[in-house]
Amino acid sequence: MTSTDQAASEPTYHHTEHSIDIAAPAETVFGLLSDVAGWPQLFTPTIHVEVLEEESASNGGTDQLLQIWATAQGVPRTWTSRRRLDPAAGRIVFRQTLPSPPLKWMRGEWRVGSVGANDCTVTLLHDYRVVDDDPVGERLVAAAVEHNSTAEMAALKAGAELFGQLDELRFTFSDSETITGAAQDVYDFINEAHRWPERLPHVSRLALTEDEPGIQHLDMDTVSDDGSTHTTTSVRIGFPDRMSIAYKQFRVPEAITAHTGRWVLTQDGATVTATSWHTVVLDLAGIQKVLGPQAEPAQARELVRKALGTNSLITLRHAKKYAEARVGS
Numbered sequence: 001m002t003s004t005d006q007a008a009s010e011p012t013y014h015h016t017e018h019s020i021d022i023a024a025p026a027e028t029v030f031g032l033l034s035d036v037a038g039w040p041q042l043f044t045p046t047i048h049v050e051v052l053e054e055e056s057a058s059n060g061g062t063d064q065l066l067q068i069w070a071t072a073q074g075v076p077r078t079w080t081s082r083r084r085l086d087p088a089a090g091r092i093v094f095r096q097t098l099p100s101p102p103l104k105w106m107r108g109e110w111r112v113g114s115v116g117a118n119d120c121t122v123t124l125l126h127d128y129r130v131v132d133d134d135p136v137g138e139r140l141v142a143a144a145v146e147h148n149s150t151a152e153m154a155a156l157k158a159g160a161e162l163f164g165q166l167d168e169l170r171f172t173f174s175d176s177e178t179i180t181g182a183a184q185d186v187y188d189f190i191n192e193a194h195r196w197p198e199r200l201p202h203v204s205r206l207a208l209t210e211d212e213p214g215i216q217h218l219d220m221d222t223v224s225d226d227g228s229t230h231t232t233t234s235v236r237i238g239f240p241d242r243m244s245i246a247y248k249q250f251r252v253p254e255a256i257t258a259h260t261g262r263w264v265l266t267q268d269g270a271t272v273t274a275t276s277w278h279t280v281v282l283d284l285a286g287i288q289k290v291l292g293p294q295a296e297p298a299q300a301r302e303l304v305r306k307a308l309g310t311n312s313l314i315t316l317r318h319a320k321k322y323a324e325a326r327v328g329s
Contacts, residue, residue, distance in 0.1 A: 012133045016145055019123045020153040024160035026090055026114035029122060032159055033092055033110055034085055036066060040248050041170065041258040041281050042159045045070045045148045047235050048246040048260075052080070061086040065097070069215070069237050071250075072100075072144035076215045076235045079103075090114070102137030104129045122156060124149055168297050169282045175309050176275040177316035181323035183243045183267040186274050189319040190245060190263050191238055193218055199322070202314055204229065214238040222311060243267070255286040255300050259308075274319060276312035280304055 022029055032042060036049040046068065053065035062085045069078045083094035095107035106128035113121045126145055130137040162169070179186060189199070193216065196203040205221040216236040221229050233251035238244075243265035252259050258281040266273045280301075287300040 011129055012138070014126075014128050014130075014138070014142065016126045016142075016149065017123065018149045018153055019121060020157055021115070021119065021121050022157045022160050023119055024163060025118055026112045026120040028163050029120055029156065029160045030087060030090055030092075030112045032156060032163075033112070034087075036064075040260045041279060043070075043152050043155050044250075045072070045151060047071065047076060047248045048237050057084055057086075059084070059086050060088065069235075070148070071235065073140065073147065076212070076217065078212075078215070078237075102131050102134060103141055104131045122153065124153065165284070166281075169284065170279070171301055171305075172277065172279045173305055173309065174275050174277045175312045175316065176273055177313070177320050179272040179274055179320045179323050180270055181272060181320075181327050183265040183272045185323035185326050186265050186272055186319050187240060187243050187245075189322045190315070191240075193220075193236075196220075196315075200315060200318055202311055214240075224307070225310075253286075253290075255283055255290045256304065257281045257283040257286075272323070274316050276316060278308050278312070280308070 032038065036051060039046040039049050048069045050067045051064055052067055053063075055063050057063045064083050064085070066081045066083065067078065068081060069076060071077070077100040079096050079100045080098040081094050081096045083092055085092050090112040092110040093107075094109070096103065096105065099106055106126065108124065108126040111123040111125070113123075115121055126149070128141065128145070130141055159166075193206055194208040196206050202222050202224075203220060204223050207219040209217045211217075214237060216238070218234045218236060219231070220234070221231050223229055230253070231251065232249050234247050234249045236245055236247040239246070245263040247261050247263075249259040258279075260279045262277040264275045264277065266275075282297050282300050282304070284297065287295050287297060291299060291303075
């Protein structure tokens with residue numbers, strides 16, 4: 001083998017580094033990075049995160065195995081990642097254990113350094129390699145890392161600097177329906193969203209793609225009581241083994257910065273409790289633009305709660321009718 005051949009056969013490793021200054025205590029920022037349940041409301045690309053394993057680490061921190069669903073260049077992907085949280089050092093080290101192609105492997109680190117009582121600097125590092133060092137794959141991964149890292153840094157800064165207002169701007173609520181029937185029938189009704197325009201009166205159009213089983217991309221038009229039409233874009237993750245569907249809206253109304261939710265079905269004998277959960281983060285500037293400069297978050301919460309809850313209950317009641325009609329059939 002010639003020296004040229006040897007050089008050509010050597011793997012190509014990539015390294016990226018992104019940093020940002022944040023006007024918030026380091027402890028606040030580290031807490032946001034630690035709380036993976038809040039990532040879908042904080043980070044735009046993140047759809048859903050679950051902690052699969054968790055144990056205390058030797059450094060006094062925590063070791064976790066996560067499954068993450070997020071978009072990369074607009075395409076929903078999922079992977080598992082191990083990470084170690086070291087609060088004392090302000091570090092979170094992670095590595096992907098089951099990367100999504102074209103990634104061959106990836107590891108990285110969050111570093112949160114205190115600059116003062118109410119200021120810190122955050123650095124995000126990535127090291128990765130692409131399968132077969134494919135140039136097309138390298139360009140795709142480089143673009144995704146750059147886009148997502150930049151977006152995550154901006155979102156982390158915005159979230160941390162508004163942390164004191166989160167209790168006012170973020171809220172969670174649910175609506176439930178009791179159904180005499182099988183959870184599987186209810187799940188099928190909710191999962192088969194491509195049939196919603198013929199099944200639900202408030203859905204006038206819906207385009208669904210499912211390139212990977214269990215991960216659905218929805219583009220939907222809904223009609224409000226006043227006759228106006230609203231378009232939303234969502235990604236949904238199905239968990240048929242536990243009768244649950246998690247989702248995130250990527251196109252939201254002007255007064256909202258984030259909207260995530262879950263459909264949860266619980267079977268108890270011949271009865272199913274079907275619950276629709278919503279978590280919403282309001283945009284104060286958007287609220288005042290839509291409702292007027294004197295509008296308060298409480299006013300927007302009431303309107304959002306009514307609009308989302310109404311549509312959820314319509315869906316649940318039609319799912320109830322569908323499932324109960326199938327009993328004994």
